[in-house]
Amino acid sequence: MNPVLSCEVLAVGTELLLGQIVDTNSSWIGEQLAMNGIATHRQVKVGDNRERIVQCLREALERADAVVVCGGLGPTHDDITREAMAEVMGVGLHHDEAVATRIRELFASRGRRMAENNLRQAQVPDGAQVIAQTRGTAPGLICPVQTPAGERVAYLVPGVPHEMKDMLERAVLPDLRRRSGDTATILSRTLRTWGESESGLNERLDGVIERLDARGNPTLAFLASGWEGIKVRLTARAADTDAARTLIEPVEAEIRAELGLQVFGTDDETMESVVLQLLRTRGLTLGLAESVTGGLVGARITGVAGASDVFRGSVVSYASEVKFDVLGVPVGPVVNEVTAAAMALGAQRVLNSDVGLGLTGVAGPSEQDGMPVGTLCIGLVIGDAEPITTTVRLPGQRQQMREMSVITSLDLLRRTLLAG
Amino acid sequence: MNPVLSCEVLAVGTELLLGQIVDTNSSWIGEQLAMNGIATHRQVKVGDNRERIVQCLREALERADAVVVCGGLGPTHDDITREAMAEVMGVGLHHDEAVATRIRELFASRGRRMAENNLRQAQVPDGAQVIAQTRGTAPGLICPVQTPAGERVAYLVPGVPHEMKDMLERAVLPDLRRRSGDTATILSRTLRTWGESESGLNERLDGVIERLDARGNPTLAFLASGWEGIKVRLTARAADTDAARTLIEPVEAEIRAELGLQVFGTDDETMESVVLQLLRTRGLTLGLAESVTGGLVGARITGVAGASDVFRGSVVSYASEVKFDVLGVPVGPVVNEVTAAAMALGAQRVLNSDVGLGLTGVAGPSEQDGMPVGTLCIGLVIGDAEPITTTVRLPGQRQQMREMSVITSLDLLRRTLLAG
Numbered sequence A, B: 001m002n003p004v005l006s007c008e009v010l011a012v013g014t015e016l017l018l019g020q021i022v023d024t025n026s027s028w029i030g031e032q033l034a035m036n037g038i039a040t041h042r043q044v045k046v047g048d049n050r051e052r053i054v055q056c057l058r059e060a061l062e063r064a065d066a067v068v069v070c071g072g073l074g075p076t077h078d079d080i081t082r083e084a085m086a087e088v089m090g091v092g093l094h095h096d097e098a099v100a101t102r103i104r105e106l107f108a109s110r111g112r113r114m115a116e117n118n119l120r121q122a123q124v125p126d127g128a129q130v131i132a133q134t135r136g137t138a139p140g141l142i143c144p145v146q147t148p149a150g151e152r153v154a155y156l157v158p159g160v161p162h163e164m165k166d167m168l169e170r171a172v173l174p175d176l177r178r179r180s181g182d183t184a185t186i187l188s189r190t191l192r193t194w195g196e197s198e199s200g201l202n203e204r205l206d207g208v209i210e211r212l213d214a215r216g217n218p219t220l221a222f223l224a225s226g227w228e229g230i231k232v233r234l235t236a237r238a239a240d241t242d243a244a245r246t247l248i249e250p251v252e253a254e255i256r257a258e259l260g261l262q263v264f265g266t267d268d269e270t271m272e273s274v275v276l277q278l279l280r281t282r283g284l285t286l287g288l289a290e291s292v293t294g295g296l297v298g299a300r301i302t303g304v305a306g307a308s309d310v311f312r313g314s315v316v317s318y319a320s321e322v323k324f325d326v327l328g329v330p331v332g333p334v335v336n337e338v339t340a341a342a343m344a345l346g347a348q349r350v351l352n353s354d355v356g357l358g359l360t361g362v363a364g365p366s367e368q369d370g371m372p373v374g375t376l377c378i379g380l381v382i383g384d385a386e387p388i389t390t391t392v393r394l395p396g397q398r399q400q401m402r403e404m405s406v407i408t409s410l411d412l413l414r415r416t417l418l419a420g
Helices: A025-035 A050-063 A081-089 A097-109 A116-122 A161-179 A198-204 A206-215 A241-262 A271-281 A296-302 A320-325 A337-350 A398-419 B025-035 B050-063 B081-089 B097-109 B116-122 B161-180 B198-204 B206-215 B241-262 B271-281 B296-302 B320-325 B337-350 B398-419
Strands: A007-012 A042-046 A066-070 A093-095 A123-125 A129-131 A140-147 A150-157 A185-193 A219-224 A230-238 A263-266 A286-290 A311-317 A355-361 A375-382 A388-393 B007-012 B042-046 B066-070 B093-095 B123-125 B129-131 B140-147 B150-157 B185-193 B219-224 B230-238 B263-266 B286-290 B311-317 B355-361 B375-382 B388-393
Touching (some): A025 A161, A042 A050, A050 A081, A081 A123, A081 A150, A097 A116, A116 A123, A129 A161, A230 A241, A263 A271, A271 A398, A286 A337, A296 A311, A320 A337, A337 A355, A337 A375, A375 A398, B007 B050, B025 B042, B025 B161, B050 B081, B066 B161, B097 B116, B129 B161, B140 B161, B185 B241, B198 B219, B198 B230, B198 B241, B206 B241, B230 B241, B241 B398, B296 B398, B311 B320, B311 B337, B320 B337, B337 B355, B337 B375, B355 B398, B388 B398
Parallel strands (some): A007 A042, A286 A355, B066 B150
Antiparallel strands (some): A185 A230, A219 A230
16 A cells, blocks of 8 residues: 555635634545545644745645645635745746636626636646636646655635535545555445444444454444434445445445444435435325424425425424414323324324324423423324324433434334334 | 734644534634634644644744643543643643542532543643633643743633633633733624625725724624625724723614614524514514425524514425415415415414415425526515515525525515514
8 A cells, every 4th residue: 555645724714713704624625535545634724814824835735745725716805825825836827818718708607797806816826737617716726836855736726615625526636546646446335323322333333343443444433413313434445436335335234233223324315315215115295293393394304305295394383372273282281292192193184194293392491381491292193003102301402402303203203114 | 002912723633634523613712812802823623643732732832822722631542632731831740639529529410420531631731720610521721831932821621612612701811811911891793784795785884994994993894694694793992891882882873874774683683583572572473384495484483592472383385285275375386476475374374373474485406387496485464464575586506595585584574574
């Protein structure tokens, strides 16, 4: 194997230092570098100050083989990453007519007038290679830098996340891989889990992890994803995609055998996309009755494009009278399983759906009907079957309790459909 | 005025470099430093590697007067910020029994067994001052460092955001203010606006900005807040709070006079909290009929604690039949103002509310009823008045279009209530 290439990340923008924008770019780039077997030891944020950008660039290229620089490529006078880079390279800037033409075309295609300062984005340090812009107006730049320690490289990409990601995937990562002499294919598979802590998963997968650690390929990593459960990511390196898949598949099977229904999806799947697909496969429609979540379950479900063939709607019955009058809940306290079941049946009836799912609970700040903050009662009815109900106690403040209510309820629906 | 103190931020944790956690701490700290008149020119992320942490600390303290270090104070073998700091200070670590006692008490109060490694958190570099933990088990540390350039200071705080914020506000910022010799009170006021771009606001506030620039106090900054409009923040420095308020108030009045209803709230207010308060003041209840947003409007409204005295609920009528059958929308195409008005009336009737707000539109990926992606039709009815309707074209992909639909609809309700 070749020596591991190292690459730092430099995020440019005074607004990042002032906390007006959170730098999510560096995190994403760090993840991509790691998955491509490239080490990243330091990530720096610096303001729109030429001297300091130059200093940061020089230091990064002393320590690392490469640096990805995000931001400061726009058309305004604050955007000085190009000039700072040219200074570090010890070269001038020239006008690139091909870039200028693409900028003019972009404005024309949107029927907008182009301010002259946009042509600043066509300035290219001598010796740099352009990464053509596919969206946005700023191209990326691959800039070779001669240092006493040898040739290093800086990749300049825009700070706009989707433009940055596009250029990373299309040009920067392939170029880094080529420089590292790494011809291996890297393949990842992420198993999404719900219902166990990271340390719990770690304990249950103890044997798998020990064997993988001994072998070194594929690798296994746990990634916490906020309120959305823990991701288990397998990453394999092999000569080609088929070989990488052959490495991953038996380990994935072993993990699935151990974790069972705790694995709810893979890769880009979400709890809501999985539930929608399960319902679709079974030809079932879904209706909701939400109280504590106030519409959050419906919002999450309809965040998935194509939800309309399965999702009928939701009766958000925040006021108790709406529960009684619209959903037919028996008049009385409303944070209990009887209410949750009646809400599910009410949703099924009012929305004319096959499945009814009802949620009632206490998000706080204070208790309700004698039930503490964090209480969630779920009712679920599928077709003519008897309603299923359950009560759980969720941690956290208002927002966390509500978000966890969504995934907890959808997980109950998922497990019930899979068991049925 | 005293010379401006400078303070860098160092976030410690391999998980930050690998993108498993986004470093939001540095952004928050940067904002606090700026508001306290302290310059921050660089923020760095580094992994759990002692040599590199030491290197980063030394470099930061060469460039700046102070550094805030987040993370690496936990009980595990990866948590090595304390040891790295002692190395930079050129001192040893000692056991602090007062800290140890508080850690033991915390575990006892939660009825949990304390693993011995938790006492690593009672290790304190000689000469450092403890910032007592109020939550969590790791104390913060104020560490004086002698450098050839004079005495510098490093503040070590936990990486857990609420523990970090507590220690910043309670100990770090006051200590920095004291060192800067700055006895001024700093007061900020944020005006939240909706309906104009940053450059549009800039143009309209041209005169105000010019006068403030000449005077230097208060200062004015525009902060973009994603899909939530632009914030205009005024920050004043004065001898005390009253004097600072006296500086801000006439400027705020001037900005409000210029922007009128575009200013929807101040400071921590949101569009939904403002609308709820307006309804509450007028004794009006609200019912929703959502289609394109799938429950997002209700979810946002019920995110505000205390919404229940105003908010009745929402009929999320995602399927057209639910619009026809439950809300009484005339059968036919459903992305138009007739449907939006009928939805508003249906919400008012079904949910028994004073105000009915209906949203129908096209979030994509493809057009519907001949209407392009981004179309939003809003219907609004207050009491017995005739429904108001409007159609807007929103930019962006599915998620952005839906989020902007929420704030656009609530803004229509706000303006209508204020005009009525």
